[in-house]
Amino acid sequence: MTWKRYFLFFVCVGIIYLVAHRFDNVNIGSQSFVLNVRSHNLQTSVPPRLPNDIYRPKHPHPLILLITVSDRAISEDARLVISVVQSLRLAIHPLNPMSFSSQIHQLISAKYFQMVIFEDFLIYFSLPAVAKSALDDYCKTNRVAVIAFFQNAHTLRGIPGNEDFAEIDPSYPLLFRSFATSSSPKGFFLSRESDVLHIARGGQVDERDLTDQLPPCRDWQRRSPMCFPLRRDGYPQLLSDVTAFVRHFVYLLPDFVSVLGRSCVTKASVWREYQKWRRSWAALVPRNSSDTDAFQTVAFTQVPLGRGTELERRSCAFRDNNVKKTVECDDAAVYQSLVLKDVGKIDGIERLLFAFGPLQHWSTSLLLNDAIHHFLKDSAVLEYDLGLQRYIHIDIDDVFVASRGTRMTVADVENLIETQNRWRRFMPGFTFHMGFSGMFFLHGNAKEQLGDETLIRHRHHFKWFCHTYSHLQAHLLSESELLDQLKLNKQFAEEKDLPIADGYAVAPHHSGVYPIIPHLYTAWKEVWNINVTTTEGYPRLFPSRFRRGFHYQGVQVLPREVCGVYTSTMRLSDYPGGIEKLEGMAFGGDLFDTLLFRPVNLYMTHFGNYAQDRLALYVFERVFAFLHKWTRLKVQWAPIWRLMEYHLSFNPSERASAPTSLPLYSDPCADPRHEAIWFPSACTPNARRLPAAVIVGPQKTGTTALLAFMAMHPNLQPNRFLPHPPYEEVQFFSNSTIYSKGVSFYNDQFLSSSTGINFEKSATYFDSPLAVMRMAALLPTAKIIVLLRDPMLRAHSWYQHQRAHQVPAALHFTFTEVLKASSLGEATAVATAASSSFNVTHLAPQLYQLHLKCVEPSTYATHFRHWFHHYRASRMLLVDVERLESNPAEVLRDVQEFLNVSTFIDYSTLLVRNERKGYYCARGGPYPKAGQLLKPDGLLEDVWCLSESKGRNYDHSLDGTNHSAFFAESNRELASLILRYPFWRPMRSRSASDLLPQWLRNF
Template sequence: MLLYRTNLMVEQPFSLPYILAHNLITIAPSSPPKNYSFVKTHHPLVLVVTASDKQISDDAKLITSVVRSLRISVFPLLPQLVFTQLHQLISSKSFQLVIFEDILMYFKLPVKIKSVLDEYCKSNNVNIIGFPKNLNTLKNLPSSENLSEMDPTFPLLVKRFTRGSPPQGFYLSRESDVLYLAKGGQVDTRPLVDQAPPCRDWQRTSPRCFQHRREVYPQLLAETASYISHFSYLLPGFDSVLRRSHIPEDLIKIEEQRLAQSFSTFVPRESIDSALFQTIAFSKVYPGYKTDVEQRSCAFDDCGIDGCFGDDVYQALVLKDVGKIDGIERILFAFEPLQHWSTTLLLSDAIWHFLKDIAVLEYELGLVRYIHIDIDDVFVAPAGTRMTSSDVKHLIETQDRWRQFIPGFTFHMGFAGSSFKRGNPQEQLGDEALIENRHQFKWFCHTFSHAQPHALSEAEVTQQLELNKAFAEEKDLPIAPGYSVAPHHSGVYPVAPHLYRAWKAVWNINVTTTEGYPYLFPASSRRGFNYMGIQVLPRQVSGVYTTTTQLATYPGGVSKLDGMAFGGDLFDTSLFRPVNLYMTHFGNYAQDRLAIYVFERLFAFIKAWTRLEIRWAPLWLLVEKHLKYNPLERPQSPFSLPIYSDPCVDPRHEAIWFPSGCTPEGRRLPKAVIVGPQKTGTTALLAFMAMHPQLQPNKFETHSPFEEIQFFSDNNIYSKGVAFYNDQFLNPSTGLNFEKSATYFESPLAAQRMATLLPHAKVIVLLRDPLQRALSWYQHQRAHNIQAALRFTFDEVIKASTPAVAKFLASASNGLSRESSVNVTQLANQLHRLHSKCVEPGRYATHLRQWLHYYRANQILLIDADRLEAKPAEVLRDVQEFLNTSVHVNYSLLLSAVCLMPVSSRSLQSHMTWVDFRRNPSKGYFCATGGPYLKAGRLLKPNHEIPGQWCLSADKGRVYNHSAIDNFTSAKVLFEEPNHDLANLLLQYPFWRSSRSTSVKDLFPRWLNSHF
């Protein structure tokens, strides 16, 4: 007998018997009128003040998760930093909402700091949300042992309850203007202590949630303890480690009692103070208290001219200070964030309520939620866990039942044809029943034998898809056009380009899904992308997996399943995502049919507590709905490609990455990158570094982009994937891999991409006088016969700072006539682009800040380009120290030979290398003797005029005439402010400095010092 059939389902689907509508009336005073004449901010920031300096608590994690789920930026502020950073944040007017994990911290701020914060809030329409923490530290009022005050000047009291008299029921007000997603007028009639909060997958510190975790760790720990007990005499003290790792039942009970006794309610200090607060959520309290304050109620059976009346006492669990006290609106919770399921729902409504009038929100959720459910691995489940004919019949009945309130809803079946009829006799009949009723569903392709594409060649993947297509045609399956899902999401992300090519070739796929981009958890961070013309949508997990087919063996049992639907992870995804594509599995609709159970519980909960409307739509429409909320994922967007992370860092990604990709020999990603900018000497630095026996650059090409990979800055190259980038480097056992692509520096997208894939890389930036760099780029373009550079002087290029000025200069050009074939608009566009390429890379501070957003300052080496040209040995000495090479090459005495002393190493044989630099009079850089240097490739070529010399190739290190640079007054003025900005930045951030450095001023290039 299926457990959920007998005692977990109700006669009416999608309803919960203990959740009802109520008719109680609450007083809902309105807020005073505010001035919203200022321009709304486009990037709101929420300041979250945490309760602990030591670590971010689970409560704080839940708060920040809700904010980020709304696509709003969060600035967590530790208590110890409130006094130092709050003034700075206030002066910059950078935040639009404040959330206190512990509202007592707000009330206990020093008077001066609190007054400054309050004044900022009043002046900028910034409001406050607060939760309680450590209410047991509050002193009781003399008149009552149950009442205490948060602040003597605040007209609100806190009433605490003992376990013997907990509040009864959880009510949402019908009158509150805060509620948007939440459905007012609903009540859960059970005592609050019986409304256990859900245990989310990321909760790690709560003893109550330990036993519900999906991981096998608790079982593994018990087995280990049992085994170790036989050998405890050999491992003294280890038994105590095991005991500390186990959460005993009594501790779990203590945790549950603590939660039960920590419920509180809010009570206005005086009766007249009721007009200052609007009740949002409330509970029925024990009526035996005698004082007027304790019997003060916030909800009534009836209200009339003579006032409001009622037989019972109700007090607020969540309320809004409407701003009549001091001009600041506050929403206060009487319970901790993880103490009740309603936190995510009410907190999201509170944030929306406070920000909708002062900020432009990126992610306006609305009240419609689209739902799509895939049944993966059809025919694949092991014998004994597959669907029977009765399961198929029940699945069709379920689909019909759901269509009554989700019109058109249709399950999508992901099939692997090779496993057809591989079960026991009853399950074989089930397979036949599915085929017989195939037109009840939509079908999509996995692979024929459920093989993972990342482990196959392109030919093998193609064969798998063709075999499955032949199976679909034989069985006349109604295919969902253009849709497929890879087994275990293999090849989708991390991307395996050959899967996408095979999908296009065999099935003409244009939509797929994955749960793992950028990571599986937290669910709020899952995103989609577009790759090779295939739109990848984020996929959500439902809490039931291939191995969870029976309730008796489900980790955490029915309470865990209910918790996911009743305010937990599954509810959160429905709440915060307008479009949800859920993953379930073949076996979840057999045995105890857990997928049907958990979704019907979810639908019931959504219906009971929210105003959301659940809809179904065909896949092409789901794509459009998703892209409406995620426009950067559209194929036309430059940001639509996935941002690759290192597949070897996340075990889930490593499991579906190329088999040899994470071995020591196969993992070849660089440890250092020269990011530019262009025309600063990056190629010379690359060539000189390639002479080092332990430094090995990427493989060079004989065609553009030659020695540069330009992986992170060029979408076409970036789309080739991580495996392609990895293959550009040599075996890391022979040296430290590095690359140089000068196009990275000024590209914010390149900085983000590089930091995501190479978070620990060392970054090298060259700084040249921006005016000289601009002139060099101009001359470089002239040498390449670029029309704008040939037709306009350098001074004119500098002046073309806007499209309008560029068009004026192009129109006035003497070289143009009515008969000219050169189009004025094209020339103007080219001129403006030339201006940008001359000027923008030289705004060093602007671009460095972008890199500092992703990398620590001590990961960045700044090199004076003039110093590299004049004293390369000194620079390369710093580079070796920066990269921590075990072998030190002495590049000094540029005009005479020097010796590299032998170095003994387990990994390197003792050797002796001679390096001799000589200046090439026709180039700006030194030449080397002692070559050839094979790793430098075509960059260092023999100097046929001076035998034994190796110099930069002819197109590198050109010497331009900069003698007239002082005449470019407009250009000099243009860079004055950026240079000052750079100087301030160098003083502000702890960029890497050599051990020989004695002052932060050593970071200043000589040309920057000369400007001051």
């Protein structure tokens, strides 16, 4: 008997080995995935829509108002709505009910909005009667649609005899039906007939109970206990470990225990949240059978019969006997609406109503997208109307780089080829792109080395692109070291005969792409002639809807997407949040949203994601199946150069020819992800030198004098001056050639800020909208100094400045003629009338450009509006130029207070008026920080004045023409703006009118 026991023991061991070996090679990602969603044969009625006014002009920049539930923080439900609207590149303005009620008349008078979304429809009925009436009239008159959800329906009272049904409002013929936890509605159906559906595929059904259709948890959800345990990071587990450890030291940290108690999510709290979610399902039912033609069903569910009352049996969908090969439906079943459209017969306003909150079901982003398209397509210009095509590109980064035990084997490579061939049936030509680092070839175990060799043997099935040879990052390498890395990788590619994707590369960890490291682009061009790359980090990783591309040094940078699997996620059992989290990304979550809202999706995956459990294939198989079942989107593949062109067709501002094609630099030290791929030690206090204040101009207002006087202060440090143009100005934000040198270059224009406040002066910034955007991105907290001079004197001073520089248009035409040249046509007429000897074709454009440079910077109010989009008025100091000229010490007292300097200087002891020159000069010099701006006077001892090229005295006596009205309207706008906006004021100021320059007080 003993030998039999041994025999059985070894048989069991053998079976266990074979099973384990089988599961090592048969993988959860190796088979195509079939989603349990089918078509149905139910029919819903489609009442006619209100007639469209085809003659009504379309609004060029539609704005959507979101009326939120909370008076304080934006809820996560509202965040989802905002995310969808912003993903469509539309503007959205959230307002709480109180603010909306108080501002409704101003909003209406300005025709400010083209759609209203209520986070809770009950807010609409609780508005003050006057506000509600005004909103209704505006919506009817302007064909403004309303979209609404239900959040606090538990406050509604049930109808006597039918407690499950509640009246939403006596004025509105719709009832809200809630369900007990024990009687869950069954199935989520999309109507086959609804005209609201555009991307959504009508006629589909998920037959599971609604309580089994858990919504996906997005990465940004933080407040829901249901989603907290599924977060991608390890915070919940870390918190649990810390809690267990700290309990031994409670007496040392008495307050910390309460923090842990508030932060830790227990199973009980998750269960309570789940039960609350289950109880929140409801349906919308017309109050009377005669009201059904006022509504069109978009989505519905099969409801329990209950006691069989007439309301309980009022169905919105019926069997269509002409439809075959679909899900069989019980003729006695009752269906009621989850999402329905009020077609406008009730009060002339079209609405789309959801019987649930935004985060309650995965379909919200899809249906909200379609609803916005449906209501706005005839009334607004939708610049980001994506259509039904979506392009897919999948990179496999770090090929050969994965650590031993996590790399691809022969079976993984064969499965990858099989998957690629299968996907080509619905994406013709689809090809995985392999990013390689040749140094790590054959660095795995024996099975993985065979996998490497198999991958090389089948190399022509894929396209290949370069990382660096040893996977080193650009910010850690000098230019010569980086060149060596790229050349070694190219040598490896040539030795292995890799089919290279022409002109395409991806930097390890995206280092050097953004934040910009110029020598990466230079090396790419020299070795590989790269013209396309991708990054996930511009302008930042999250939220993904804001990712954009740009063009830099001949390389088009495209936005890259993530799919939820990373270098550390190899096995499903170890995936943070488990299978629910990963599948949720595909089934209506973050991954689904990227495909819904982006026409071109370039995905990042990693070598190890195709080994082990093959999680990359696992999640993509599911999202493709989900897209096919629930949407009409057609997934396609194209070569990288075609993807670039298709992306640029939707993002023309990123083209090389566009003035906005360069990236908007942000401070790399302000974002931990950017800091991690920035120069080592560049974020130390001594290395960070970005200015805290900027004199922005405009030109010909005395900015150089203010710069020189500020440089005399021991705590104020200007930028380094140059011996050549632009001399004392950096002009970083207004000159694209200088701007392209990058953040590191700009930082190097300043000394260490440890001993004072760094500042710069560039008078070209004020009237440049592009400079404002660039500055706000890099210096969001900077203090702004603006000098205001009489606009006519400023314009005439520029004209005289151009005459002094022998500009032909200024020499040939009077100042009055320059002012008249307000268009190219006017300039041509002025030039023609002035003299027949002029080359009009040549001079007219010059004359028009001179007009713009004279006039545009003087329209102060126009430019301030650009600044207000990015900076608060309280961070702006207005300097009256007349006051600077007559009493500079007083102005500099305000400057010191504005900048909050540590040492206060009395400039009245340092400045003296030079009667011969007609302006103030310094005494007590030299002042090294002022550079060559302040030079010895020569005639007066110990007096330092601006150089001869600065502070010119021009004859401002104009000809007999009356110019007083030229800037009158602009000046009135400026005066009103100064009085309305909270510009910074010194402590001595008593009212905003103190800020008005003398020349502006008459307006």
